[in-house]
Amino acid sequence: MSNKLQNIFLTSLAVLPIGVMAVEDGSRDFPFVVSSVNDLIALQKAVNGGVSYHKAELTEGAEGAYFILTQDIDLTKNDQLRKHGWTPIGTEAVPFKGKFDGKGNKIIFDSKKNKTPFVLFGNADNAEIKNVLLDTKNSEALGINNICQNEGTSVICSCAVTDTMPSTWSQFAHSTYSHYGVSQVKARGYENGSYEHPFVIADEMDFLQLSKAIRGGSPYHNSEMELGGKNSHFVLGADIDMKKLVSRGYTSWIPIGAPDMPFKGHFSGNGHKIINLSIITPDQSYLGLFGYTDGAVIENVELYSARIEANYDAGFIIGYAANSEVRNCVVQGEMNGHRWLGSICGETYNTLVGTCEVDCDIKAGKNSYSIGGVVGEAINQTTVYQCMVQGSVAGAVSVGDICGTLEDSNIYLCSKNKVATSSQEVELVDLNKKLFQVSK
Numbered sequence: 391m392s393n394k395l396q397n398i399f400l401t402s403l404a405v406l407p408i409g410v411m412a413v414e415d416g417s418r419d420f421p422f423v424v425s426s427v428n429d430l431i432a433l434q435k436a437v438n439g440g441v442s443y444h445k446a447e448l449t450e451g452a453e454g455a456y457f458i459l460t461q462d463i464d465l466t467k468n469d470q471l472r473k474h475g476w477t478p479i480g481t482e483a484v485p486f487k488g489k490f491d492g493k494g495n496k497i498i499f500d501s502k503k504n505k506t507p508f509v510l511f512g513n514a515d516n517a518e519i520k521n522v523l524l525d526t527k528n529s530e531a532l533g534i535n536n537i538c539q540n541e542g543t544s545v546i547c548s549c550a551v552t553d554t555m556p557s558t559w560s561q562f563a564h565s566t567y568s569h570y571g572v573s574q575v576k577a578r579g580y581e582n583g584s585y586e587h588p589f590v591i592a593d594e595m596d597f598l599q600l601s602k603a604i605r606g607g608s609p610y611h612n613s614e615m616e617l618g619g620k621n622s623h624f625v626l627g628a629d630i631d632m633k634k635l636v637s638r639g640y641t642s643w644i645p646i647g648a649p650d651m652p653f654k655g656h657f658s659g660n661g662h663k664i665i666n667l668s669i670i671t672p673d674q675s676y677l678g679l680f681g682y683t684d685g686a687v688i689e690n691v692e693l694y695s696a697r698i699e700a701n702y703d704a705g706f707i708i709g710y711a712a713n714s715e716v717r718n719c720v721v722q723g724e725m726n727g728h729r730w731l732g733s734i735c736g737e738t739y740n741t742l743v744g745t746c747e748v749d750c751d752i753k754a755g756k757n758s759y760s761i762g763g764v765v766g767e768a769i770n771q772t773t774v775y776q777c778m779v780q781g782s783v784a785g786a787v788s789v790g791d792i793c794g795t796l797e798d799s800n801i802y803l804c805s806k807n808k809v810a811t812s813s814q815e816v817e818l819v820d821l822n823k824k825l826f827q828v829s830k
Contacts, residue, residue: 416446416455421491425460427468430497433457434479437486451480451515452488459491459522464498478512478539485513485542492522492549499526508536515542524551535790547778550802583615583622583655590627594634600624601646604653618647619655620685626662633666643669645681645709652684652712659691659719667696667706672726675701676709678736686714696723705735705766706750712739719746728758732766732794733781741768744775754785761785762794764804772799779804 416422422443424430429444436443437452448455465471476499480486490511499508508526511519522537537549581589589610591597596611603610604619615622632643647653657680669677676682677700679693688707696706703709706721710730721733730737733748743765752761760767763779767788779791788794792804 414444414446416443416448416452416457416488418456421456421458421489422446423460424457424463427463427465427471430463430465431470434477437479437488438477438481438484440484449487451484451486453516455488457488457490459493459495459497462496462498462525466498466500476508478509480511480513480517480538482513482540485515485540486511486517487515489518490522491520494521494523496523496525499524509539510536511538511541513540513542514538514544514546517541517544519544520547520549522549524549526551535792548803550804552800552802581611582613583610583619583624585623585656588623588625588658589613590625591630592627594630594632595638597630597632598635598640598644601644604646605644605648605651607651616654618652618684622655623658624655625658625660626664627660629662630664631666632664632668642671643667643679645669645677645679647680647682647686648676649682649710652682652686653680654683654685656687657691658689661690663692663694665694667693667698667723669698669700669704672699673701675703676736677704678706678709680708680711682710682712683708683714684712686711687717688714689717689719691719691721693719693721693723696721698723698725698727700725700727700731700736702727702729702731703736703766704730705732705737708735710737710739711735711741711743713741714738715742715744716746717742717744720748721746722749723751725750725752727752727754729754730760730766730794731758731785732762732764733779734764734777736766738765738768738772738799740771742773742775743768744773744777746777747779748777749780751782752784753782754789756786758785759787760794761789763791765793767795767797768793768799769795769797770799772796773802774800774804775802777804 413420414422424433432443435441436448465476497510510524519538524536536551538546581587583589591600600610607617667679677698680688691707693706698704698706704725704727706723707716707719716734719734725731731752731754733750734743734746746764748763754761761783763783764774764777768774774792777792783789783791792801
């Protein structure tokens with residue numbers, strides 16, 4: 391056969407539907423197809439028991455093998471699973487080492503029908519799990535860990551766990567974030583806290599003045615504003631080194647906003663960095679750059695070399711966030727405390743937290759609970775979306791890579807490892823169309 395005819399033949403094979411072909415060998419070009427409950431059970435038995443997958447021999451843990459989900463799978467309709475529950479794919483002795491692409495299809499289950507919380511992959515190592523949707527019923531505190539409990543060095547990305555779709559999604563899924571031009575705020579000019587003329591934070595003393603103004607209800611640089619800075623806009627005009635406050639006699643940062651006087655304004659990091667945030671008060675709570683917010687918007691904040699020691703309700707961006715939105719933030723730091731601790735927010739109530747990246751180490755003691763890589767405890771219609779997490783999270787009870795405790799809330803399109811580490815390999819499905827019906 392000539393090279394030209396051979397190429398045409400191979401090309402014609404490549405465009406045939408995978409299910410029609412008898413050449414599924416687990417390679418990238420011809421992945422194993424998972425299209426039914428029985429297929430999913432067969433995959434679990436092949437990985438955990440070392441048996442073949444539909445007569446195809448696998449290496450240990452299915453290392454190097456590719457699997458794709460080609461349609462929704464409803465586990466609630468299987469009698470065997472209703473009686474005995476689901477056994478996760480991958481054990482501690484033999485973790486899953488293959489590549490599983492959900493292609494945006496759903497795996498449907500009822501959390502209350504399982505003897506233990508549903509976990510799709512129990513243990514994985516050097517695996518790739520992406521584009522998987524877990525559509526739950528009667529969910530109780532479910533999160534991204536239900537995709538894979540122990541991921542090792544794996545990449546878990548573009549996955550979602552949900553039981554209800556947020557009615558507010560259309561309000562923020564395609565919203566344009568407010569970015570203030572740096573040239574607009576380089577020089578201190580007329581400032582009244584409006585969008586057009588935001589208050590500019592040019593140095594660490596401006597930051598301190600803002601904290602005092604919000605907590606004390608006093609003017610900010612002689613400019614009157616509503617209580618809590620409601621409807622006022624603040625932007626960074628320069629990089630901020632919080633360590634400079636020490637030389638002025640301030641040994642610990644005073645968070646912006648408190649339970650009796652929450653921050654209610656709009657704050658943008660404006661492309662600048664904040665370094666060396668330090669709050670070493672292990673007996674105090676509501677700690678972070680912002681201590682307590684209600685109806686606030688915090689965006690574009692880059693926080694590096696941060697350190698917090700707290701009692702409870704501590705997050706590098708916000709300690710406690712109510713009815714607020716946090717987006718486009720990057721955080722790197724270390725935190726110690728007891729409960730409701732998270733890299734972005736310690737505790738959230740009816741709040742949106744999205745498009746954030748964290749690389750933090752959080753450690754909590756033996757009596758701790760609700761410790762999360764992004765949010766410690768997310769309650770009452772909180773939505774955490776499109777966040778990427780590195781670092782470590784340690785505590786006693788309710789510990790999660792994204793959220794420690796999730797109640798009446800949702801996690802969408804989050805990853806436990808940075809996708810950027812393997813960006814050449816990972817092809818992501820746009821799950822927005824799968825998950826949400828955005829109003830026009």
